[in-house]
Every structure is written in C-alpha cells, then in structure tokens.
Amino acid sequence: MNKYKIQTLNNISPKGLGRFPLERYEVASDLSEPDGLVLRSASLHGMAIPPSLKAVGRAGAGTNNIPVAEMSSRGVAVFNAPGANANAVKELVVTGMLLAARNIIAAWDFVHGLDGDADTMGQAVEAGKKQFKGFELPGRTLGVVGLGAIGVKVANVAQDLGMQVIGYDPAITVGNAWQLDASVEQAHTVEELLSRSDFVSLHVPLIDATRGLINADRLKLMKTGATLLNFSRAPIVDETAVLQALEQGGLHRYVCDFPTPEARGRAGVIALPHLGASTQEAEDNCAVMVADQLRDYLETGNVRNSVNFPEAVLPMTDGAARLAVANRNVPNMVGQISTVLAQRGLNIADLLNKSRGDLAYTLVDVDGELPDAVLDELRGIDGVLSVRAIDH
Numbered sequence: 001m002n003k004y005k006i007q008t009l010n011n012i013s014p015k016g017l018g019r020f021p022l023e024r025y026e027v028a029s030d031l032s033e034p035d036g037l038v039l040r041s042a043s044l045h046g047m048a049i050p051p052s053l054k055a056v057g058r059a060g061a062g063t064n065n066i067p068v069a070e071m072s073s074r075g076v077a078v079f080n081a082p083g084a085n086a087n088a089v090k091e092l093v094v095t096g097m098l099l100a101a102r103n104i105i106a107a108w109d110f111v112h113g114l115d116g117d118a119d120t121m122g123q124a125v126e127a128g129k130k131q132f133k134g135f136e137l138p139g140r141t142l143g144v145v146g147l148g149a150i151g152v153k154v155a156n157v158a159q160d161l162g163m164q165v166i167g168y169d170p171a172i173t174v175g176n177a178w179q180l181d182a183s184v185e186q187a188h189t190v191e192e193l194l195s196r197s198d199f200v201s202l203h204v205p206l207i208d209a210t211r212g213l214i215n216a217d218r219l220k221l222m223k224t225g226a227t228l229l230n231f232s233r234a235p236i237v238d239e240t241a242v243l244q245a246l247e248q249g250g251l252h253r254y255v256c257d258f259p260t261p262e263a264r265g266r267a268g269v270i271a272l273p274h275l276g277a278s279t280q281e282a283e284d285n286c287a288v289m290v291a292d293q294l295r296d297y298l299e300t301g302n303v304r305n306s307v308n309f310p311e312a313v314l315p316m317t318d319g320a321a322r323l324a325v326a327n328r329n330v331p332n333m334v335g336q337i338s339t340v341l342a343q344r345g346l347n348i349a350d351l352l353n354k355s356r357g358d359l360a361y362t363l364v365d366v367d368g369e370l371p372d373a374v375l376d377e378l379r380g381i382d383g384v385l386s387v388r389a390i391d392h
C-alpha cells in the first residue's frame with residue numbers, strides 16, 4: 001500500500017503531526033506530489049497546485065490564505081479547525097481591552113525610560129502615574145461583530161466581566177446562538193452597534209462582504225473615546241481612516257493583531273504580531289483537529305469540517321471498495337456514475353450523495369475491486385471534478 005504524503009507549509013504542532021501514523025504517512029515540509037497540505041497562515045494564492053493534491057488542512061479558522069474556489073474546481077477538499085483556537089483569541093481580546101483601558105503600553109514605556117536610584121525612581125513613578133489613569137470595564141458596552149466561535153466566547157466573557165454586550169451577526173448559527181449568554185443584546189445593524197459601543201471587537205472572516213467593513217463613515221458613528229479591536233484580518237478595517245480617527249481624537253485606541261509600517265508606532269495603536277492563536281493549547285488543538293479530518297478524508301473519504309465540501313460520513317462496508325467522486329452539483333451525476341458502475345458489472349453496496357452550493361460529493365461502496373479503467377471512465381464524465389478509489 002502506498003504511503004500518503006503530507007506536506008507542511010508552516011510549523012505545525014508535533015502533537016497534530018503525530019496523528020499521522022508513520023506506517024501509512026510520510027510527513028515533511030519538502031516533498032513532491034503531496035496528497036495533503038497542512039498549513040497555518042502560508043498563502044496558497046498564486047502557488048502551483050500539484051495535480052496529486054486531494055486535501056488541504058488549515059490548522060486554524062480563517063481560510064482567506066487558500067484559493068478555496070480554485071480548490072473546489074479541482075475537487076480538492078479544504079478543511080479548517082473551527083473553534084480550536086477560539087479561547088486563545090478570546091483571551092487576547094480581553095488582554096487588548098485591558099491594555100487599552102489601563103494605558104498599559106504607554107505606562108510600560110514610561111517605566112522603561114526611568115533611571116536614577118530607588119528614591120528618584122519612586123518619586124518619578126508617583127508623579128508620573130496620573131497620566132496613565134484608566135477606566136474599568138464593568139458598565140462599559142462591548143459590541144461584537146461576528147458571533148461565531150470566537151465572537152460568542154468574547155461576548156460571554158465580557159458579560160462575566162460586568163460589561164454590557166451587544167452583538168451583530170446576520171448569519172449566526174443556531175449552535176452559536178445557543179452558546180451565547182442570554183443577556184447579550186442583538187444589534188440589528190453594524191451602525192447601531194458602532195454608535196452604542198465603548199469597545200468594538202471584530203470577529204468576522206475576510207470575505208468580499210467584510211473587506212473595509214469598518215470605514216471612515218462608520219468610524220464617525222463610534223462614540224468619542226471608543227476602542228476598536230481587530231483580531232480578524234487587517235483588510236476588514238480601513239486603516240487610513242482608523243489612523244485619522246485616532247489622530248483627531250475620536251478613537252481612543254486601535255488594538256490589532258496585524259501590524260503595518262503605517263500603523264506601527266503611531267499614537268493610539270496597539271499592534272501585536274498576529275498572536276491571537278499563538279498558544280500551545282490552540283496550536284495543538286488546531287493541528288490535531290485538521291490532522292484527524294485529513295486522515296479521515298484520505299482513508300475513508302468521509303468529510304468533516306470542510307469549508308467547501310458537504311459534510312459526508314458513510315460507515316465503510318465490510319469487504320467493499322470505496323469510490324469518492326466530487327462533481328459539479330448538476331442533475332444526473334449520480335445516474336451517470338451508477339451507470340458506469342453497472343456497465344462494468346459492479347454492484348453498489350452503499351451510496352451517499354451530498355451537495356453544498358455548486359459542489360456535490362458522492363461516496364459509493366462497491367462489491368469487489370475498482371479497476372483503474374473504471375476510475376478513468378468516471379473522470380471522463382462532464383462535471384466530474386475528482387475521482388478517488390479509497391486505498392484501504
């Protein structure tokens with residue numbers, strides 16, 4: 001049996017990579033003809049996609065670094081690790097609110113600039129500290145844009161800290177709505193949320209609809225002295241407009257995880273080096289989750305937590321050979337697939353067909369073996385994107 005080849009494009013937690021058994025997998029950062037890629041923030045945009053590729057595992061949440069539509073058109077499944085780093089981001093958002101509220105960065109810099117003996121330093125501390133007087137969180141309003149895995153955790157912890165919380169997410173899932181503290185209030189528009197919040201925290205994916213979500217016009221709606229936190233992605237915020245709002249005194253702080261040359265060192269900007277998911281726990285959780293999902297997909301064809309393929313789980317039929325076909329979601333694809341199998345005298349023992357948007361996915365267990373000629377014939381059907389016999 002051939003080994004599956006997994007290429008890593010970033011440092012991936014050994015705990016996750018350890019889920020690929022050595023007798024069935026070769027895992028390396030440098031190998032040819034990979035079956036699967038595992039990555040964090042490495043960009044696949046513009047990269048040549050090897051024809052051998054069957055699956056991509058994003059050990060994290062955001063998939064804007066992956067050309068998902070192109071992967072779909074090649075029948076390549078893309079997986080991520082929903083929620084696996086959400087607690088890490090939540091903790092950094094709370095840190096960000098406190099850094100902003102208590103003027104910690106400026107105070108820290110002030111202490112670094114002190115010199116002299118203990119008495120001199122003590123006097124400077126007591127004289128200087130008044131410039132860093134902050135404010136407390138209870139009673140302040142936090143607006144959370146995007147109530148997914150991270151947004152819900154941020155909303156709930158802020159509620160626990162005594163804050164008023166309002167949230168905006170027109171596509172909140174039922175599962176996330178169940179997780180949300182009942183006291184979190186719904187904002188009906190981004191504008192309403194911005195105008196009512198002392199802190200605004202963004203937790204949306206970078207997609208066309210969220211690019212530039214926070215622009216000059218919307219910044220004008222924010223309360224004077226409010227703080228904006230962006231732990232989502234840089235382009236969700238119009239940074240030029242944010243820097244202007246800081247300079248004009250409308251905005252108190254901009255806390256973000258995405259430093260740029262323009263923002264670095266500017267008054268009011270607290271920029272961190274994309275640290276949201278950088279905890280041992282989150283790195284382990286993400287790597288383990290995507291490794292398990294990739295293994296399941298490669299070894300059984302089952303799909304869990306894909307961002308482009310439908311969820312598809314079919315127990316393996318004993319003694320059967322499994323076929324996995326990704327195709328365009330158009331009529332008569334299952335009919336054509338089963339006709340080819342019937343013409344080749346292959347009996348279908350079990351079948352699952354699921355669709356998601358423009359893509360459909362079919363798992364077929366057939367009695368006996370699946371000759372290569374059958375796979376080639378299936379690949380020739382108009383609308384078929386990828387065909388795989390599961391090697392088990």
Ligand SMILES: NC(=O)C1=CN([C@@H]2O[C@H](COP(=O)(O)OP(=O)(O)OC[C@H]3O[C@@H](n4cnc5c(N)ncnc54)[C@H](O)[C@@H]3O)[C@@H](O)[C@H]2O)C=CC1
Binds near residue numbers: 063085147148173176
């Ligand atoms: N700084 C860091 O290290 C990290 C950053 N992230 C970023 O955070 C984003 C969110 O992560 P998760 O919460 O795990 O994702 P998620 O998919 O669980 O939640 C995203 C939520 O945003 C909502 N949404 C989408 N468009 C919206 C819009 N226009 N207005 C309001 N809500 C909208 C969705 O309905 C969904 O509920 C990721 O896509 C990624 O870009 C995620 C993890 C780590």
Ligand SMILES: O=C(O)CCC(=O)C(=O)O
Binds near residue numbers: 061
């Ligand atoms: O892997 C990382 O550190 C980045 C995490 C992230 O941005 C994400 O999960 O979307």
